[in-house]
Structure formats: structure tokens, C-alpha cells
Amino acid sequence: MTGTNKFAALILGLLLPLPASAIDGDELLRKVDRNLNPESYEMYRKLINIEPDGRRKEFVLYSVKKGRDKMIALFLDPPSEKGRATLRIGDNMWLYIPEVGKPIRITSLQSVVGGIFNNADIFNLDYSAEYAVEKYEQRPGGHYLELKARTGAVAYDRLKMKVDGPTLLPTEIEAYAASGLLIKTLHFKDIKDFGKGIRRPSVLETDSPLYKGYKSVLIYANIGRRDLPDEVFTLDYLPRARELR
Amino acid sequence: MRARLLASCAAACLAGSAIAEAEEKYSFDIGKFEKQPFELSGYAELRPESYRLNRDGALYKLNFYNQSARTRLDRTTGALEISGLYRHGIATFNATAHGEVSRDDLQSSDRARMYEAYLTLEPSTGVRFEAGKRALRWGKGYAWNPVGFIERPKDPNDPELSREGFAVLGGSFTRSFDGPLQTVTFTPLLVPTSRQMNKDFGPGNHANPAARLSVLYRDTDIDFMILGQGARGARYGFDFARNLSTNLEIHGEWARIRGAAKPVLGAGGAGTLQVSDVTSYLIGLRYLTERETTWIVEYYRNGTGYSQEQMRTYLSFAHSAYDQFLATGNSAALERAGALQTSYGRANPMRRYLYVRASQKEPFDILYFTPAVTAIFNLDDHSYSLAPELAYTGVTNLDLRLRFFALHGARLTDFGEKQNDRRIELRMRYYF
Numbered sequence: 001m002t003g004t005n006k007f008a009a010l011i012l013g014l015l016l017p018l019p020a021s022a023i024d025g026d027e028l029l030r031k032v033d034r035n036l037n038p039e040s041y042e043m044y045r046k047l048i049n050i051e052p053d054g055r056r057k058e059f060v061l062y063s064v065k066k067g068r069d070k071m072i073a074l075f076l077d078p079p080s081e082k083g084r085a086t087l088r089i090g091d092n093m094w095l096y097i098p099e100v101g102k103p104i105r106i107t108s109l110q111s112v113v114g115g116i117f118n119n120a121d122i123f124n125l126d127y128s129a130e131y132a133v134e135k136y137e138q139r140p141g142g143h144y145l146e147l148k149a150r151t152g153a154v155a156y157d158r159l160k161m162k163v164d165g166p167t168l169l170p171t172e173i174e175a176y177a178a179s180g181l182l183i184k185t186l187h188f189k190d191i192k193d194f195g196k197g198i199r200r201p202s203v204l205e206t207d208s209p210l211y212k213g214y215k216s217v218l219i220y221a222n223i224g225r226r227d228l229p230d231e232v233f234t235l236d237y238l239p240r241a242r243e244l245r
Numbered sequence: 246m247r248a249r250l251l252a253s254c255a256a257a258c259l260a261g262s263a264i265a266e267a268e269e270k271y272s273f274d275i276g277k278f279e280k281q282p283f284e285l286s287g288y289a290e291l292r293p294e295s296y297r298l299n300r301d302g303a304l305y306k307l308n309f310y311n312q313s314a315r316t317r318l319d320r321t322t323g324a325l326e327i328s329g330l331y332r333h334g335i336a337t338f339n340a341t342a343h344g345e346v347s348r349d350d351l352q353s354s355d356r357a358r359m360y361e362a363y364l365t366l367e368p369s370t371g372v373r374f375e376a377g378k379r380a381l382r383w384g385k386g387y388a389w390n391p392v393g394f395i396e397r398p399k400d401p402n403d404p405e406l407s408r409e410g411f412a413v414l415g416g417s418f419t420r421s422f423d424g425p426l427q428t429v430t431f432t433p434l435l436v437p438t439s440r441q442m443n444k445d446f447g448p449g450n451h452a453n454p455a456a457r458l459s460v461l462y463r464d465t466d467i468d469f470m471i472l473g474q475g476a477r478g479a480r481y482g483f484d485f486a487r488n489l490s491t492n493l494e495i496h497g498e499w500a501r502i503r504g505a506a507k508p509v510l511g512a513g514g515a516g517t518l519q520v521s522d523v524t525s526y527l528i529g530l531r532y533l534t535e536r537e538t539t540w541i542v543e544y545y546r547n548g549t550g551y552s553q554e555q556m557r558t559y560l561s562f563a564h565s566a567y568d569q570f571l572a573t574g575n576s577a578a579l580e581r582a583g584a585l586q587t588s589y590g591r592a593n594p595m596r597r598y599l600y601v602r603a604s605q606k607e608p609f610d611i612l613y614f615t616p617a618v619t620a621i622f623n624l625d626d627h628s629y630s631l632a633p634e635l636a637y638t639g640v641t642n643l644d645l646r647l648r649f650f651a652l653h654g655a656r657l658t659d660f661g662e663k664q665n666d667r668r669i670e671l672r673m674r675y676y677f
Contacts, residue, residue, distance in 0.1 A: 044273075044275055044278065046273045048271075049612070051612065057613070057639070057641055058641075060278055062278075076278045077278065078641050078642050078676070079286055079288075079642050079676040079677050080288075080638070080641070080642045080643075080644060080676035082286055082676075083286070089427070089461075090464070091464075091488065091491065092461075092464050092488060093488075097405065098328070098407075099405055099406065099407045100382070100404075100405050101380050101381075101382040101407070101408075102382035102383075104385075104387075105385070105466060105486040105487075105488065105494055105496065106494065106531070107488060107490075107491060107492045107493060107494050107531060107532075107533045108488065108491045109491050109492050109533055110531075110533055110539065111537070111606055151491070152490070152491045153491045190271075203271055210610075211610065214612075217271060219271050219272075219273040221273050221275045222275055228370075229370045229371065229421075230421035231370045231371035231419045231420065231421050231428075232370055233421070234371075234419050234421060234428045234430065234461070235428070235430070235459065235461070235466065236373075236417055236419045236428075236430040236432075236459065237370070237371075237419065240337075240365075240367075242280075243332070243337070243367070245280040
């Protein structure tokens with residue numbers, strides 16, 4: 001190999017994405033997941049939908065998650081939603097409405113609450129469980145990831161994620177439909193120490209070009225590790241999810 | 246200097262208020278949502294309805310033959326439902342009470358019922374014992390549940406309404422596994438009947454043992470259920486539900502009922518109790534389109550239903566009885582037919598029905614607004630009911646729903662002979 005060829009190969013090697021970079025991206029995404037939440041956790045969230053005229057609608061949710069794919073989300077407020085609970089096991093999802101009296105299997109894309117939130121905002125598992133890294137770049141001060149949904153069960157087909165370098169926490173995520181349409185942008189704000197080594201953004205603001213003037217906000221509280229028996233994540237237990245707290 | 250100080254103070258105050266506003270904007274007082282030993286919730290409801298009466302309908306003639314002729318009936322119903330629970334250690338006591346006051350152009354009525362009142366003991370996760378009045382819900386169907394062996398009939402026009410339960414004694418045992426069999430739950434129970442208890446479940450003193458075995462196997466929900474011989478004929482069945490894709494769910498139920506009894510009116514007006522073994526089943530799907538329209542479609546084969554011939558015989562008899570009453574003033578035949586209304590006049594009394602419901606989430610970007618239309622087709626006589634509705638939940642804790650019902654059918658058909666052929670209803674429900 002001539003000197004020129006060696007130089008060209010070196011330049012080409014630097015320019016072409018290597019498999020190693022994808023592995024780095026996957027590792028980074030898993031770290032982002034763990035920095036956001038323990039793998040098994042409980043947390044409280046307030047969801048606020050803010051309309052252009054300033055009107056708000058608020059929901060309070062209690063959630064528990066176990067492992068990569070089991071999750072329960074229970075509405076605590078407002079009273080019209082209180083007691084509604086959703087169980088997710090992988091791509092299977094069930095909705096329990098107290099008046100109906102039994103869990104009903106729903107399609108995983110079915111919205112269980114009105115407004116601009118959808119299931120992906122409320123019942124999301126780890127990013128690394130739902131998305132594969134397609135592109136990873138190191139940028140000044142942080143990292144940039146492009147993610148592709150592993151299955152069609154998630155609302156957003158692609159994500160573009162900006163990650164803060166020192167904290168390895170996401171700062172902004174753009175969510176796209178399969179058509180390439182930007183659905184919404186998530187802004188992570190107000191890093192807070194939740195104790196026991198959990199330090200993460202406490203506010204997630206969302207805006208969407210599809211809903212101009214509307215904004216939605218998620219506020220996190222009391223995030224902590226919690227390991228629950230598998231029997232909690234069953235249809236039989238779902239009507240009594242309120243007893244978990 | 247003073248002016249600069251004032252300006253600085255004003256700026257600081259403004260900044261402070263802005264911060265306070267920002268903080269207030271995203272405040273989350275988690276203390277308000279701490280788990281309490283005692284919880285209370287419920288709703289108050291006001292429901293005005295207006296019926297256009299079907300004066301040619303057999304059921305109108307049966308119910309209004311001794312009234313002055315009318316074409317319209319207005320009714321207003323107020324309802325209050327309160328649910329409470331008290332927890333102490335491994336024990337939880339749950340209760341739900343429901344009361345209704347109704348007034349229309351002819352009469353007023355009220356009723357108060359305890360829908361549920363039961364004690365749960367849960368010594369460990371996956372093990373539970375229950376005793377008391379409990380509203381059990383079996384089956385995967387949305388509008389109908391052939392395997393709902395231990396429940397009161399569901400109104401397919403309002404399948405999500407709460408209903409009164411029965412006094413039961415039972416338990417539940419759940420185990421989870423790794424592998425294709427993910428969960429197994431066994432639920433044995435007794436539904437004791439006597440003169441004092443569960444009288445409307447069936448006659449006689451019986452323990453009425455029942456059980457359900459539920460599994461989640463390869464991402465499919467499957468239940469097997471059985472109710473032993475007792476106050477009701479023995480019956481067994483199964484149901485299933487599964488997501489075929491991320492926007493398509495299918496479900497089904499199958500039930501075999503031994504010794505199902507139904508009163509049948511003969512052509513001469515003589516009633517007999519027909520007893521036979523019957524099979525009921527349901528197959529359905531739930532489909533979500535890209536535009537967020539949810540379709541629910543269900544086909545129901547009602548083994549306990551009347552054949553088209555049996556229904557025509559009954560309806561013809563009602564018309565003849567009315568003509569006889571007009572001619573002679575003798576209402577005996579009308580009263581005989583009227584006594585069978587609980588069976589012939591119930592919702593969906595025949596054998597083959599198709600339920601179709603389409604609801605659109607927030608069209609035209611109107612948040613919390615859901616229009617829907619529901620159709621129930623009687624596939625035996627080709628009569629049908631069509632019910633468009635508008636629902637709005639944009640005001641916190643207030644649900645508004647406006648519905649209109651239009652019933653269509655030829656003479657001597659299920660929907661063509663109902664007491665009313667049009668109905669409009671506004672439901673205002675406030676949760677607390």
C-alpha cells in the first residue's frame with residue numbers, strides 16, 4: 001500500500017461510521033436510561049396540558065416499572081380519571097376503568113387520556129428497550145443520537161436525542177413519525193436530586209408543531225427504586241393497583 | 246439614586262414574581278396524594294331524555310293501552326354513585342352505593358341499591374380472599390358477554406355502566422412465570438342463594454360453585470370458566486383476547502348452557518317454559534386507524550334468544566290483544582303478553598346481532614372531544630338501532646355526552662316494534 005493509499009484509508013476509516021460507534025451509542029443509551037430511572041422503580045408524575053388561551057387540565061399518575069418491559073400506570077387525579085390503571089407487558093396493554101370493573105385489552109397505540117399526551121409519553125419503557133441506535137455522534141459538550149423504533153408498537157418512529165456530556169442526561173428529544181413528520185419536541189429541564197443516587201430532570205416540557213400554541217408539561221416526584229413481585233403485573237392485580245402505594 | 250433604587254426594587258419584585266409564577270406554574274404538591282386509610286369518590290349525574298313514542302309498536306301498545314294516546318315522553322333522571330374504601334393491614338373494605346330518582350310525564354320513581362360491599366384479605370401478593378357483594382365481570386366482549394355467568398345483564402347501549410353485584414365468597418391465586426406461559430390465575434367462588442340472599446340470581450337454596458382459570462400464554466389472554474348446577478343451569482365456556490398488531494385486537498367468547506329456560510308464547514296465547522341446552526358465542530375486534538378512529542365490531546350469537554318465528558308470534562299476539570282490547574275493553578290478553586315483556590322485551594332478545602361502534606378521538610384538533618356512532622343490527626329480521634353521540638371532557642371532572650337513538654325496522658321486527666323509535670339524551674356527570 002502506497003503512502004497515499006494509507007492516508008486515504010486512514011481518512012476513510014475516520015469518516016465511515018464504524019460498528020464500534022453503534023455499540024458506543026447503545027451503551028450511551030442504556031446509561032441515559034439508567035440515569036433517568038432505575039430499571040425497576042416507582043414514581044409520581046403530574047401531567048399538565050396547557051391550551052393557547054391558558055386553560056389547563058392536570059392529571060396525576062403513579063407508576064411502577066419492573067425490568068425492561070413491565071409497567072403499571074395508575075391515575076390518582078382528577079376524580080374523573082381516578083382509579084383508571086394501565087398495565088403494559090411488552091407490546092401488550094390493558095386498560096382498567098373502575099366502572100367497567102375489569103381490565104380490557106387495548107391496542108398498544110390506543111390513547112387512554114385525551115389531550116396532546118399519548119401513550120408514549122405516559123407508558124414509556126426504557127428508550128433502549130423501545131429503540132435501536134442508528135446514529136451516534138460526539139458533539140461539543142455532549143452527544144447526539146438518532147434512534148429507530150424496534151417495533152411499530154411505539155407512537156414515535158424515530159427520535160433525535162441530544163445528551164448532556166457531563167451528566168449523560170437527555171436535554172432535548174425530537175420525535176418523528178414514520179413519514180418524517182416532526183410530531184413533538186421534548187425539553188428536559190430542572191435537574192433535581194431525588195435521593196439514593198437519582199439525579200435527573202424533574203420537568204419535561206413538550207411542544208408540537210401539530211398543536212401550535214399548546215404545551216404539555218410532565219413534573220416528576222418521588223422517584224425511587226422499587227422491586228415488586230411479578231404477580232403485581234397481572235390482570236388480576238390491576239384493579240387493586242392503588243394498593244401498591 | 247432613589248429612583249434607581251426604586252427601579253431596582255421593582256425589577257427585583259418583577260423577577261421574583263416571575264420566578265414565583267414559574268415555580269407555581271409547575272408546582273407539584275405530592276403530599277395531597279398520599280395514600281390514606283379511607284378514600285371516598287363518586288359522581289352526581291343529571292340525565293334529561295326525550296322519547297318519541299312508536300304508537301304502532303307492539304311494546305307501546307302493551308305499555309300504554311290504558312293511557313291517553315301520546316307521541317312523546319320526557320324523563321329526567323338524577324343519579325348519585327358513591328364509592329368508598331377502608332384499608333387496615335391486609336384487609337380492605339370496598340363499597341359502592343348507587344341511587345337514582347327519575348321523573349317523567351307519567352310517574353316518578355326512585356331506587357337506591359348497594360352495588361358492592363365486600364371485604365378483601367390479601368395475605369401476600371398473588372393470594373386474595375373476598376367475601377361480600379361483588380360485581381364480577383367475566384368475558385372479553387364489549388357489548389355482550391356470553392360467559393358473564395355471575396353478573397346482571399349488560400346494556401349494550403351503555404356497556405361501561407356500573408352494575409349491581411351478587412353476594413359471593415371466593416379467592417384468587419396468581420403465579421407468574423418466565424416463558425411462554427406468563428401468568429396463571431385461579432379464581433374459585435361460591436354464589437350462595439336462599440330466600441334472603443341473591444334471590445335474583447335464581448330460586449332455591451344452592452351454593453352455586455363457580456371457578457375461572459385465567460392464563461396469559463404467548464401474549465394471549467385465555468379464560469376458562471364454569472358455573473355448577475344450582476339456582477341456574479350448569480354452564481361452562483372460555484374467552485380469549487389477543488393483539489394481532491399494534492392497532493388491531495381480536496377477542497371472543499364461547500359458552501355452553503345446560504337447561505336454559507325461557508318462556509315462549511304460543512300462537513293461541515298459551516305460555517310454555519322451553520328448556521334446552523344452548524350455545525352462545527361472540528367474536529369481535531378493536532381496530533385503531535391512523536387517523537385515530539377506533540372501531541369496535543362484534544358478532545353475537547345468543548343461544549338463549551328467540552327465533553324470528555317466536556318473536557313474530559309474540560308481537561302478532563300483542564297487536565291482536567290490543568285490537569281485542571279496543572273492540573271489547575278486555576285487557577286480559579294484553580296483560581298476558583305484558584307479563585312476558587321481561588323476556589321478549591329485554592335488550593337484544595333474539596339470536597344474531599352485529600355491534601359496530603366507531604369513535605373519533607379529537608377531530609379538527611378539538612381537545613377532549615370524541616364523537617362516535619354506534620349501530621346494533623339484528624341479523625335475523627334486519628332491524629337496527631343507530632346512535633350517534635358527542636362526548637366532551639374538557640372541563641375537569643365534568644363529562645358531557647349527547648346521544649341520539651334512531652330505531653328502524655319493519656312490522657314484527659325487534660327494533661321496529663319497540664316502545665319508542667327516537668330518543669335523545671344528554672348526560673351530565675360530575676365526578677368528585
